[in-house]
Amino acid sequence: MTGPDPAGEVLIVTGMSGAGRTTAANALEDLGWYVVDNLPPQMLGPLLELTELAGGALPKIAAVVDVRGRSLFGELPAVTRSLRDARHLRVLFLDASDDALVRRFEAVRRPHPLQGDDTILDGIERERAEVSAIRESADVLIDTTDLNIHQLSTRIVDEFSEIGAARHTVTVMSFGFKYGLPTDVDLVADMRYLPNPYWVPEMRALTGQDEQVRDYVLAQQGAQEFIDAYARALEPVMAGYQRENKRHSVVAVGCTGGKHRSVVAVGEIAERLRAFPGVEVKVKHRDLGRE
Incomplete structure (x- = not known):
């Protein structure tokens, strides 16, 4: 190279x-x-x-x-x-x-x-x-x-390829199931197994980008375990995509409205994926601006 x-x-x-x-x-x-x-x-x-x-x-x-x-x-x-x-x-x-x-x-x-x-x-x-x-x-x-x-x-x-250039770009996307599944995705994860911050009055108007919501979601039983395990499961997938010269992929993470749990999970998963060799990570929140 x-x-x-x-x-x-x-x-x-x-x-x-x-x-x-x-x-x-x-x-x-x-x-x-x-x-x-x-x-x-x-x-x-x-x-x-x-x-x-x-x-x-x-x-x-x-x-x-x-x-x-x-x-x-x-x-x-x-x-x-x-x-x-x-x-x-x-x-x-x-x-x-x-x-x-x-x-x-x-x-x-x-x-x-x-x-x-x-x-x-x-x-x-x-x-x-x-x-x-x-x-x-x-x-x-x-x-x-x-x-x-x-x-x-x-x-x-x-x-x-240039030395150090990414061989695969993955977009990690949050979305709300009530607005429909994204059409162009490769993998989908569901965060609806966790309690919904929407039903906590002081967090209803906030999003997963707010520290209070993030702390609440990650403190729930099974949240950290799932995120860690899912990121580990994605590692051989990202490596395989590179071997097969698949240049782009989309990992979608959903919750009910795409505002709280999925947004937190996307941030955590994206951070872990950035440590994978040859992978460039982009983050997208599809439904964050919806009412």
Whole structure:
């Protein structure tokens, strides 16, 4: 993994057709790279000039360059050499065995871009000849023969994430059951097993963000035990999401109105999740402002 470069990073994504360029480009985009697909090599220089005029707004650029550019692709090695002196530039080359590439093209029922009237294997052989020079000068070579799309995405994240960057973002959300379950959630917890502060007159107008309510909720039998156990149960889930390259999740915690118990629990759970490696935690209180 590499850290950020003050001059801005440039990554050329290339390789064999069917080896996973689209998957790699999508993973890079999820990491915050600005991705340009099917760019002619001659346009790399002007693209970088435009990004410099953007004043650092696009610090990481990935350009997908491949044989779809036909005769233009042959200039990629020379263009790459000329740009290495001016910018922090790397080349990612994706490869796979001939057998794997043939199977992939047959599975999607599409011809190889260099196939013409011949077989898929003929197109692969022509492409190997065209990409051999850039393959030899690549900074990162990934063989995707035995990788599925999720495993390849994970490899891209491992290679191109900034040091210390979060690999998974979890939103911990409070809500009120009487307003309905949130629609886009991965896990739901229910705090209605605890006494409701709403029925304590001096706390009815307060929320779980007030210290008096927080102390009351956490003092109830089973509250601390549940929060501790639930956070521990989430630890392998967060680790598994990272292994499977699931970038975002929502953990919803509900009570009757989404104002007292769930708000307290969300604060406590979020604090524990922040200690998990590779996890960024966001907090949302969906129904806190409702009457």
